Amino acid sequence: MVSCPHRIADVSRSVPVVPAALLSLALTLTLTSCTGGGGGTGERSLGAAGVRDPYFPKLGNGGYDVTHYALTLGYEPPSENEDDRLRGTAVITARATRDLDAFNLDLKGMDVESVDVEGTAARWKRAGQELTVTPGDGLDQGETFRTTVRYAGTPETVTDPDGSREGWLRTADGVLALGEPTGSMTWFPGNHHPSDKATYDLAVTVPEGLRAVSNGELKGESTEGGRTTYSWHTAEPMASYVATIAIGEYEIRRSTVAERVDGDAGGLPVYVAVDPAQAEDSREVLGRIPEVMEWAETNFGPYPFSSTGAIVDEPEDVGYALETQNRPVFPGTPDISLLVHELAHQWYGDSVTPKSWRDMWLNEGFATYAEWLWEEDDGGDTAQENFDALYEGEYFEDAASNEAVWDFPPAKPPSAARISDSPVYERGAMVLHKIREAIGDDAFFGLLQDWATTRRHGNADTADFTAYVEEYARKRAPEADLTPVWEDWLYGEGKPSKA
Structure with a gap:
């Protein structure tokens, strides 16, 4: 295995989000390429190392769109003298969205053993979480290609900006792999931004007696030589941050x-x-x-x-x-x-997935409002009563939590450390309730279904949602005025007027 020095400077984290159409913007970098026996240097154009997410700008990669991951994994539990180990082969099927001489994959930690593109050995290098792949022949825009990465090692557990842990989490009897927002790159290489969704096949082999649970449907289970292989298939597009493996009893x-x-x-x-x-x-x-x-x-x-x-x-x-x-x-x-x-x-989140991590309220506001709707239908407090309790500072047991709801607008978390804070959840739900008030119950419940159906298996950002609601309201509730909802509740600083 060749060790390659870090030669690419980190991309600044303080860069704006760009539209999906620009995600294939090429960067020109000087690369040190690696093969099993050495490498050379040369100036190459490659798909962008990162898609300029407002909070995680190095996540994801431009220049291609992944359509399928085929992951073959072998897990070894820790022993008295060694940490647990994972050996993997990732076959990544993708379509080039521009002419490419090289492209990047996200992979944090792990040791890369080999990389090939369309069955031919490719040069590669490591630079932080970036695995840069230079195929022998360039890739043409529109071309579908398969990249095979063989890798092994002890996957990392990472700590998010908010202090939570993700990635490869050791449990009492195995492992739990969780990926929101950056942890999936610790156990397989890929285009790890929610804007690039794909289908998956995953086969994981574990010691007999353990189970390996993943997404989709279990397609096979076989035991040989004291080890059991579980084969899972996910037919619908999935963002990598909601991919998982759970190994245990x-x-x-x-x-x-x-x-x-x-x-x-x-x-x-x-x-x-x-x-x-x-x-x-x-x-x-x-x-x-x-x-x-x-x-x-x-x-x-x-x-x-x-x-x-x-x-x-x-x-x-x-x-x-x-x-x-x-x-x-x-x-x-x-x-x-x-x-x-x-x-x-x-x-709301898995099927209709945010275009960037700035749009988390489209996940959490909807899921929180779902709790309110369930409670309303199950004979508990109504959504209006939950809204009122939040507004009056009586929703949480402590004053600090009630006050934190107004720390920032749901559509504008101030940093990566705060994309899972209360305004994203509870105030996000309040935005939905204000839409319900503005357009009426019949139109609102139709909107919930139509939004999920129209954006099924796709991505959306806040601007997509507000434009959709405006257009929907013009047809179903033309008298509704949604401007105060956006200006005061979604984007407005501080506590809005309740009227």
Whole structure:
């Protein structure tokens, strides 16, 4: 294996977001290329190293669009003298969006053993989280190409700007891989920005007795020589930050959602993996997944994926829930509100995915408002009562949390460390309630479904959403004035007037 020095300067983090059409902007850099036996230098044009996300500008890469990941992984648990190990082969199918002489992949840590493009060895180099690949022949705009990366090592656990941990999280009996917002690059190479979604095939081999749970559907399970391989397939596009692997001694439960708004007589498969220590406590709430899914389809429209479920680990293994696609992850047994929240994300966040991390309120505001709607339909407080409690400072038990709702507008988090703060969640939900007030219930619930359907399996930013609501309101509620919603509640500083 060749070790390559870091020769590329870090891209500034204080750069503006650019439209998707400009994501293929080329940078001209001087590269030191690597092969198994040495390398040379040369000036090359490559797809941008980073897509200039406003908070994570080095995430993602320009010049190509990934359509499929085929990941073959082998996991070795830690021993008395060694850390756990992961060996992987990633076959990445992509389409060039411009003429390329070289391109980048995001990969943090791990040791790269070889890279080839279309079956031919390619030169490569490492620079921080950037793996720069220089194929033997250039790639033409519109060309579909396959890149194979073989790698191994001990994946890293990373700490987010807000202090939470993600990436490769060790648990008492295995591993939990979580990726929001940057952790997926610790266990497989790729284009790790939410604006580039792809389908997945993942085969992971673990010691017999452990299970490996991932996204999509389990397509195969076979044991040989004391090791078991689990093969998972995700047919619908998925952002890498909601990809997951959970390895451990899970109890597996299967059921179906029988009543579907799309009339699917076969039912929706439900696949649940639960840490044995949480098995008994979680049985009742997880048994309500079919009920929640039926309610959600009634409110949000047809479910956008081909299976659902959950992964429940020990509370000390991970400190937060995450909307990993098809089966969200929970730190211990969730209550019904948290279950509703993460399942609502399957529509708002996983299917309709933000174009950049600035648009997190489109995930969290919607999922928080889903909690309010569930409570309203389940005989608890209405959405209006939750809105009023937030506005009057009576929603949370402590004054500081109630005051924090007004720290910044939901559409303008001040930094990467604050994209998961209360204004993104609770004030984001308040924005939706103000839209509901402005256009009326009939139009609002139609909007929830139409937005999820129109943007199904795609990406959207805040400007896309506000333009969509304005156009929708012109047809369904022409008398509605949405300007105060945007100016005061979505973008306005401080606490708006309630009127």
